[in-house]
Amino acid sequence: MTKFSADWSRRNFLRGALATGALVLPGSSMLVGCATSGGGQEATTGKASTENPLGVPTDSPIEIYIFNGGFGDKYATAVHEPMYKAKYPKAKINHKAEVDIAGALQSRFVGGNPPDFVNDSGDGQIPLGQLVSDKQLYDLTDLYDAPSWDDPNVKVRDTLVPGAVAQGTFGDKPYVMNMALTVYGIWYNKALFAKHGWQPPATWAEMLDLCKDIKAAGIAPWTYQGVHARYMSWPLMTMAAKLAGPDVLKAIDNLEVGAWGHEAIKESASALAGLRTKGYILSGTEGMDHIQAQGQWSAGKAAFVPCGSWLESEQKDVTPDGFEFAVMPEPLLSADSVMPKETLFASPGEPYIVPATAKNARGGLEYMRIMLSKKGAKGFTKEVSSLTVVKGAADGVELPPGLTSAQAALKAADDNVVNWMYNTWYGTMWNPGINTQMGDLLTGRKSVDEFVAGCEAEAKKIRDDDSITKYTR
Template structure:
């Protein structure tokens, strides 16, 4: 079993994001087949120059796969691909938008014939940790050390908020470019709350009292993403960390035995399980997918839903034209004696992009990333998907919608009190289908809190005991 240390500061990353205004929004089975060699294969390169520092071939093709989820793919077709085409007019861009990345590309990775650039995101994500272990990803060091696209005198890495490169690092090398910083919390319709005189609860006792009032008004207090029940892991872990401190999240990342049985995890799970036993979850939620449950929420059938700050953009086509305003609140405190303040939020750089190790045109894939991480490319991303990015100052002058403004306000209020974790990226199958199924059973009333904790422990043990999985660690 090999192990790498990921000792870096997420708080430093988030402080940098706040200082530069570079807040952003947005995201798993093992890769089948034998591990292949990778991380350094070179296909045809063009001649390097000041205008072409990565040696992109000036003809041929560039094959791009974009996850067609909450962000859609217009940011690619309307912003980044035209920028690439302007610089390399003789390169044919082969664009594909795909909902199920794993279904579309897993066999191609195994066969050694992957695309040149992949937005590996969504429910059908190919686990990033497994791709790294199988040497299927290109080392992005060359990208981050290249001259910035439109910031003279700086390398790409120097134009990003602190920690952005490290967020995609596995062991000693960066393999993933994360474009967005997602802020997570509990969402509600501010217009509805103002009309009813409801105040966002600050403690779980206040949440229970408000849920009873909401139900009395004929509205379901809560819904969640149903078959993707893992969305509820975000408030569960965030509330637990507020109660006991962020160290419990480090223990979970490091696969420490018993981490999922911590008293704070149990108390948080008990709170969420109470939503079901109290009849405060929208009928039918368990069988819905994220599109259906979020659609019910914007339609006013439920008052609260957990999600990342991509929610507003994902629901833009079904959001009522009037009477609705996206608002995000930090998850409530389980106790007034909590170690972290109410304002604490979970936030993390996300929406991953990779260049496969066996890409036919890896230089083109790296150059496409360099374009995305330009000020022009990042600003276009923000404008198209209502998301800010890890590029410093790229959102200056961009008018932000209500939901993103609310998320940024929450992060501003959090200051250094921001929590994050890495196990979702490091051990994709532990996240889904693993703990997705366990928390689904808890929320449906099929598992007790102790059984939930035992189930999560079992999923962590599977990873811990599997010598074929590369292990990563981080420090407090």
Template sequence: MSSFSADWSRRNFLRGALATGALVLPGTGFLAGCATSGGGQEQTEGEKSADNPLGVPTDQPLEVYIFNGGFGDKYATDVHEPMYKKKYPDAEIKHKAEVDIAGALQSRFVGGNPPDFVNDSGDGQIPLGQLVSDDQLYDLTDLFNAPSWDDPAKKVRDTLVPGAVEQGTFGDKPYVMHMALTVFGLWYNKTLFDDKGWAAPKTWQDMLDLSKDIKAAGIAPWAYPGVHSRYMTWALLTMAAKLAGPDILKDVDNLKEGAWQHEAIKESANALLGLRQAGYFLSGTEGMDHIQAQNAWSAGKAAFVPCGSWLESEQKDATPEGFEIAFAPEPLLSDDSALPFEALHASPGEPYIVPKQAKNPRGGLEYMRIMLSKEGAKGFTEQVSSLSVVQGSADGVKLPVGLTSASAALTAAGDNVVNWMYNTWYGKMWNPGINTQMGDLLGGRKSVDEFCAGMEAEAKAVRDDDSITKYTR
């Protein structure tokens, strides 16, 4: 976790100092007043027309901040920004790529001078729930209700996959636009598995039997990023939901008392802990970050790694020739599970926001509308090797082998797709919360009951904190 994330949580910059309307700006001795509530909408909105339904000021600069992580920033510089510039040639685009978004933008949010568009992602992500609670995000309702870029008869929201708008909604308003459609599960080298005669396991007993054979072949069955142990909660909650049904995920999201002590979550946690107890984790994985664990996997030191479908893009420079990346849903914990093996966790992800106090928020909305066009979404998929939330955006696109595998699994899952929101709504519960608790479980420092009790305590802390806005689904 970045130093800013911890600092943000401790001092509540935007709930405390900023809300008072006066603070000392970093590096100065002067007090700065909080920008007017509502940002610059009234001052920056241009004339609306059929060609400009969002009222974009056509000659006003647009400042764009992109998280320079696994997706890089070429999709912005090579696809979306040229599209914006073509439509608004008099508008200067100021582009910046940053690894630590919070560290780069902390003082600007505090000072009431944020950029117009932010890709708020990565370990230095500014907690989205905190930004919403502090009234720092621009309402995206106008964007989703606007005519789509390609078909004026169709609203933007109607061009997106189900759940895309809801994933960024807090209460009754959407504040976050998620671009990537991420499929989560287990990844393996199909070339290796075919050579060894191994098959991706469909039940947990299959996993244990296969892991025994994998270990006998001199390969660790699993690698995971111990520094970011929260990655393993994707498997934990997906397997629990398959066993007992998706309503347990609603209980987790709704902070229901006892949700984390459900028997299905305990059984799932016990299965994952059993991998450690059997010696099926790669030696040293507990101290690895996601890149180190994934690189070890790419090097053939481990058979499985848990991740989202951005993995292939993130690992493109480390994946050797002949390594065929393939996707598998998590195995069933029981033959009488509530959901089939094909069920999986898929979620709109990679968050983009328009700060409420931006100088050109309507330009920020228009930039999002461009991203959600067919051309913008197709360019995104081609540049970053990720599915997008725009329906049909991958049609005609030659997807890499791993993404093809994940896309096929998503099709096979049909309606059996599970999701949760607690990590978006309550940032501290996700990190450091479950990250620490999961690390202690997989590191053997906590039993399953202690892990579940620890997560109950994390949920209770949020539930009992009146300063945190609560959401339900």
């Protein structure tokens, strides 16, 4: 646990502010030398021009905080910051890499003195929905409406894959820029499968048949990130959407009463819970964290693990030679499923924000514009082995096997890509809420009906809490 966990509520935020006597909201009189941006915000600005469409103060310093996690921070120091410095040579860049973003920046947000640009990620993430609710984030509309870095005739928003802007939108305004395009699915070692003549299953019936063969070969069919059981909610939600259509997910996002009790959710939960009762989950999984469980998978102790496409990068130091990362879409629960077998969950992720009271907010927007350039996105992909939300940015880049597999799966899915927002809008519903419920389901502490009731209770907590801003789609 980090010292500032994901359940950072509005009450805690205000309590901390009152304790320090330092709560400064956007636009307060404590900000000086400011001009109002197009979004009605306060920000120090320079003179806008064709060369400087966002009005960046060219000689103002910019302070950048990067989450030092699976992606590290080299992509910032080796790619994006040099691009910023080349365009604004008089601007000093103050770079910091932190593992615990909330622990490092809580007091600064409260005090009205945050950095200009923040990679708000990791276990110490400051809940994005709460930051929006507390008016602590800068509206990114000006960024997305600005001319793109590569073509002044094309807006930034038009260079991005569908859903990229929407994923960071709360209500009717975008507040979060998500850079990485993550493909989720069930991961396996293609070399291991080739050795045994196994084929990735297209249906759940085929999955169970294959699991029987895998177990007979002395390998556990499945593992998952035990104490982070919410990883298994990704196949749960995706298989439910395939079975009954994406409106199942929309109802959950909209906090509709009974949404978690949909028959498709129950069928999906029953399938996943059955992996335990049939003895198809690696012994000890429930007590493992993601590093341990994924390590067992990399070592060949288990055949399948659910994860996003960061997995290959995260496991690169512990994966043996000859291991070939590959991802498959979740199997269909029924032959008469509404969506095709190629359907998958893919989501813009790895969030970046500009605080509302940043001294150089326009510099923060410009830094995002640089990241969303072809050069910036291609550099990101090369450094961290992740696809990005910039269309065509990975073209010509030699990708490792796992990312090649993810890109192929995304292409095969075409428009059949599902997504959901509740985990972004309501952080505590996601963790510890659904995390706890999934853990109870997968270990047999709760039946499917009890799991559904528990998820409904988590949604009700959010629905009934008047201090939490609600969103719909």
